[in-house]
Amino acid sequence: MTQYLNFEKPLAEIEGKAEELRAMARQNEEMDVEQEAKALDKKASDLLVELYKSLTPWRKCQVARHPERPHCQDYISALFTEFTPLAGDRNFAEDDAVMGGLARFNDQPVMVIGHEKGNDTKSRIERNFGMARPEGYRKAIRLMEMADKFGLPIITLVDTPGAYPGKGAEERGQSEAIARSTEKCLQVRVPLISVVIGEGGSGGAVAFATANRVAMLEHSVYSVISPEGCASILWKDAEKMREAAEALRLTAQDLAQLGVNDRIIREPMGGAHRDRDAAIKSVGAAISEMLAELAKLSGDKLVQQRRKKFLDLGSKGLAA
Amino acid sequence: MNWITNYVRPRINSIFSRREVPENLWTKCDECGTMLFHRELAENLNVCTHCDHHMGITPRARFEALFDGGIFVDVKVPAPIADPLHFKDQKKYPDRMKAAQKKTGEKEAMLVAEGEIGRTPVICAAQDFSFMGGSMGMYVGNAIIAAAQRAVDLKRPLILFSAAGGARMQEGILSLMQMPRTTVAIQMLKEANLPYIVVLTHPTTGGVTASYAMLGDVQIAEPNALICFAGPRVIEQTIREKLPEGFQRAEYLLDHGMLDRVTSRTKMREELIGIVRMLMGLPPAITGELPKPDDMPAIEKPKNTPSK
Ligand SMILES: [Zn+2]
Numbered sequence: 001m002t003q004y005l006n007f008e009k010p011l012a013e014i015e016g017k018a019e020e021l022r023a024m025a026r027q028n029e030e031m032d033v034e035q036e037a038k039a040l041d042k043k044a045s046d047l048l049v050e051l052y053k054s055l056t057p058w059r060k061c062q063v064a065r066h067p068e069r070p071h072c073q074d075y076i077s078a079l080f081t082e083f084t085p086l087a088g089d090r091n092f093a094e095d096d097a098v099m100g101g102l103a104r105f106n107d108q109p110v111m112v113i114g115h116e117k118g119n120d121t122k123s124r125i126e127r128n129f130g131m132a133r134p135e136g137y138r139k140a141i142r143l144m145e146m147a148d149k150f151g152l153p154i155i156t157l158v159d160t161p162g163a164y165p166g167k168g169a170e171e172r173g174q175s176e177a178i179a180r181s182t183e184k185c186l187q188v189r190v191p192l193i194s195v196v197i198g199e200g201g202s203g204g205a206v207a208f209a210t211a212n213r214v215a216m217l218e219h220s221v222y223s224v225i226s227p228e229g230c231a232s233i234l235w236k237d238a239e240k241m242r243e244a245a246e247a248l249r250l251t252a253q254d255l256a257q258l259g260v261n262d263r264i265i266r267e268p269m270g271g272a273h274r275d276r277d278a279a280i281k282s283v284g285a286a287i288s289e290m291l292a293e294l295a296k297l298s299g300d301k302l303v304q305q306r307r308k309k310f311l312d313l314g315s316k317g318l319a320a
Numbered sequence: 321m322n323w324i325t326n327y328v329r330p331r332i333n334s335i336f337s338r339r340e341v342p343e344n345l346w347t348k349c350d351e352c353g354t355m356l357f358h359r360e361l362a363e364n365l366n367v368c369t370h371c372d373h374h375m376g377i378t379p380r381a382r383f384e385a386l387f388d389g390g391i392f393v394d395v396k397v398p399a400p401i402a403d404p405l406h407f408k409d410q411k412k413y414p415d416r417m418k419a420a421q422k423k424t425g426e427k428e429a430m431l432v433a434e435g436e437i438g439r440t441p442v443i444c445a446a447q448d449f450s451f452m453g454g455s456m457g458m459y460v461g462n463a464i465i466a467a468a469q470r471a472v473d474l475k476r477p478l479i480l481f482s483a484a485g486g487a488r489m490q491e492g493i494l495s496l497m498q499m500p501r502t503t504v505a506i507q508m509l510k511e512a513n514l515p516y517i518v519v520l521t522h523p524t525t526g527g528v529t530a531s532y533a534m535l536g537d538v539q540i541a542e543p544n545a546l547i548c549f550a551g552p553r554v555i556e557q558t559i560r561e562k563l564p565e566g567f568q569r570a571e572y573l574l575d576h577g578m579l580d581r582v583t584s585r586t587k588m589r590e591e592l593i594g595i596v597r598m599l600m601g602l603p604p605a606i607t608g609e610l611p612k613p614d615d616m617p618a619i620e621k622p623k624n625t626p627s628k
Contacts, residue, residue: 163530165550165558170568171576175529175549182503182531202487203499203530203549210500224487224496224527234409234489248492249405258404260493307507310500311465314458317404 002274005062011051014044048270055219057245061227063219064198065161068273070280072099072114072157075197078277079284080105080112086143088135092172095136097128097164100143105155106288111147113140113208114157117198130199131164134177137207141177141184144192153191153291156208161226162201178207185210186306189299193290195283196220196252196261197272212306213290214260216252217283218267222260223250249318257318263290349373365585374522374542374585378424379431379446382481386444386589392435395443397428397466400458405492413490420452429454429484430463434470438593438605443471446481449523456528457488461498464532468505477515477596482533486526499531506535515599517592520547520570520579538595540581540588541570547578 004012018040021033055063063069076083080103087094100113117130140156147154163174185192185208194211200222209222216222225233227245232238249255252264265286272279294302345358351373361368365385366375384390407413421427429451434443445467447454454460464480471478487495509516518536520529522545530549541547548568556563566572570582583591593605 163549165554167555167559167561167563167567170548170550170555173534173576173578175547176534176578178530178549179499179503179532179534182500183507183535186500186503186507202496203527206496206499206527207530210503222493224492225489230489243409247405247407247409248489250493255493258493260497307504310497311504313497313501314400314404314461314494317401318406 003066003068005059005066007059007062008051011044011047014040014047018044045269052270056242057221057248057251058227058242060219060251061199061221061241061245063271063273064221066271066273067119068276069198070272070276071119072116072159072197073119074276075157075280075283076103076112076114078280079287080110081107083112086146087139089138089142091135091138093133093135095128095133095139096126097130097132097160098136098139100140102152105153105291108291109150109152111143111152111154112157113143113154114197115160115204115208117159128164130160131162132160132204133164133166133169134172134174137163137177137181140208141181144181144184144188148188148190151190153193153294154188154211155287155291156192156194156211158194158196158200158205158209158222159198160201160204161199163204163207178203181207182210186310187303189303191291191294191297191302192306193287193294195265195287196222197283201226210306210310212294212302212309213262215263215265215283215286215290216255216261217265217272217279218252219271220252221250222252222255223248254318257316259313259316350375367585372543372584374544376449376483376522377585378426378450379448379481380426382446383431383433383435383444386437386592387433387435388437388439392433392444395432395434395466395470397430397432397459397463400462403490404458404494405490407490407492409490416452416490424448424451426451428459428463429457429488430460432463432467432470434474434476437589438597440593440596440600440602440605441474441476442479442596443467443474443476444479444481447483447521447528449483449485449521452488453486454482454484454528455486455488455495456484456498456502457491457495458498460484460488461501464498464502465505468508471514472508472512475512475514477517477600478509479517479519479592479596480532480536481519481521482524482528483521484524484526484528486528496527499527502532503535506532515596517595519588519592521545523547525549525551537599538581539579540583540591541573541579542585542588543570543582545570547573 018037021037025031025033083103085101099116103112115130116127118124118127192211193213194209196216227241228238230244231240255261265282268275268278346355347358347361349368352371354370366377383392403413429448432445516536517538518533520541524533524547552563573579574582
């Protein structure tokens with residue numbers, strides 16, 4: 001059963017009615033509801049198109065955070081073979097908010113690393129809602145180093161509300177871990193590509209997304225601060241998240257204009273969660289194209305390209 | 321410091337046309353409440369003479385005390401696009417900028433300068449917490465890149481004094497992108513084998529801590545400086561418990577292995593000279609009176625003298 005977002009309530013009603021009619025018909029063979037149900041289907045799909053044609057930034061945030069949206073684990077199991085998770089930072093702990101390991105993508109050995117939010121209460125708690133601690137970043141650094149050593153391209157999947165704001169995380173050097181992870185991204189001499197699949201939350205996202213190619217799913221977001229956080233600081237009112245989301249320009253479309261992401265991956269109508277297989281397939285196609293774009297570049301060129309890409313950012317603003 | 325006090329000081333003072341500190345004003349220490357003579361406090365680098373509490377200090381005041389004879393030349397920082405996102409919260413971003421410029425007399429939240437400390441040529445960058453909370457936006461990123469570039473060109477060490485509430489939200493993602501941008505700058509220094517010393521001052525938080533402020537060869541902090549990624553209030557809200565005394569303060573970080581040293585501002589200059597000279601393989605610094613140099617350094621009027 002689909003979980004509806006707040007702004008999808010009218011849609012929920014129509015789809016619910018169609019479902020009800022069909023359920024009634026199943027009970028009573030005399031009834032012929034198909035025509036009526038089909039009309040409702042049509043109405044629902046028209047409304048869906050209407051709603052998703054021009055999602056406001058705040059609505060995009062909600063779609064990006066949708067609990068049924070495909071997560072890192074879903075992409076890894078559908079797009080990669082022989083996934084071999086590698087655990088631990090070799091210093092303190094394993095961090096389940098970050099998945100990573102060796103895998104094959106179209107048979108090519110690669111390193112895949114990503115944030116995993118979990119998909120039910122138990123796994124969400126285990127995964128700490130995708131909020132990594134220093135150990136998560138340090139594990140990623142270790143895996144990136146391994147990939148660099150053995151010449152494996154690195155693919156990162158970004159989906160985090162941000163790095164975990166906890167006591168232990170701070171004591172064990174959350175800032176340093178993020179800074180070193182970003183630094184490692186800039187050093188590796190292998191192709192590094194990143195896909196923002198849901199939420200790109202601040203420094204916790206940068207630590208993985210400082211890549212040669214950055215792609216964003218159509219309804220994913222990437223921001224310096226959450227709209228709620230921004231609203232409570234600048235508006236002194238966390239309820240002003242709609243205004244904050246608008247002002248922050250955190251959508252894939254605005255960010256592409258600023259040169260932050262190189263491509264936008266189309267989502268199925270109504271968001272990735274409405275047709276997970278199609279969304280995953282599109283991401284696979286984009287990864288494969290991006291890998292091909294980088295395949296011929298030498299280690300030096302890859303490092304140079306990455307540095308230049310980030311140094312040049314900000315040379316264009318948004319059109320007035 | 322004979323030749324400096326007698327010869328250079330008067331010239332410098334006339335050139336920089338510093339805002340004169342009124343003789344008869346008092347400042348109350350926000351920590352111990354002692355009333356401190358304004359001039360005395362300024363001479364002690366805004367450190368309370370009674371309780372050693374470190375108050376904020378502007379980059380210019382810091383540099384005047386840090387560089388030999390107070391001589392330094394501003395390093396030019398390329399101006400970024402103003403208001404790239406057309407950001408508006410309760411105020412427009414350009415209005416906030418104007419107010420900050422008026423308040424501080426500075427262009428932006430970071431000052432970069434070149435000069436000598438203990439006869440050691442260095443590049444220094446300092447973040448200005450009084451300018452929109454020192455926040456890191458395009459300009460601060462450009463300043464760090466310019467500082468690193470200048471250090472590489474002149475083969476000098478870079479000393480960076482951080483102070484910031486974090487990223488400049490009004491520049492949205494472009495402020496976040498200063499994390500990788502400044503990291504590239506620090507890599508340029510490292511590849512040139514030049515020392516990069518970070519002095520973390522109160523407060524250094526958020527994306528600033530999670531990028532250039534944590535990548536120094538040597539990490540020093542001023543006493544009691546708040547240094548963190550997530551602020552104490554956010555953490556208390558998340559974990560719903562009281563944080564221990566001194567949590568995320570410089571001494572706490574030192575205990576947890578995150579810093580090399582905690583050093584009083586009044587001892588910082590001497591310490592920086594020593595560290596930088598050792599890392600650069602130079603002989604020990606001359607202590608006491610400095611001999612008069614063969615040629616007086618050319619004193620140029622800096623390009624970015626604050627408009628008054
Ligand atoms: Zn005091």
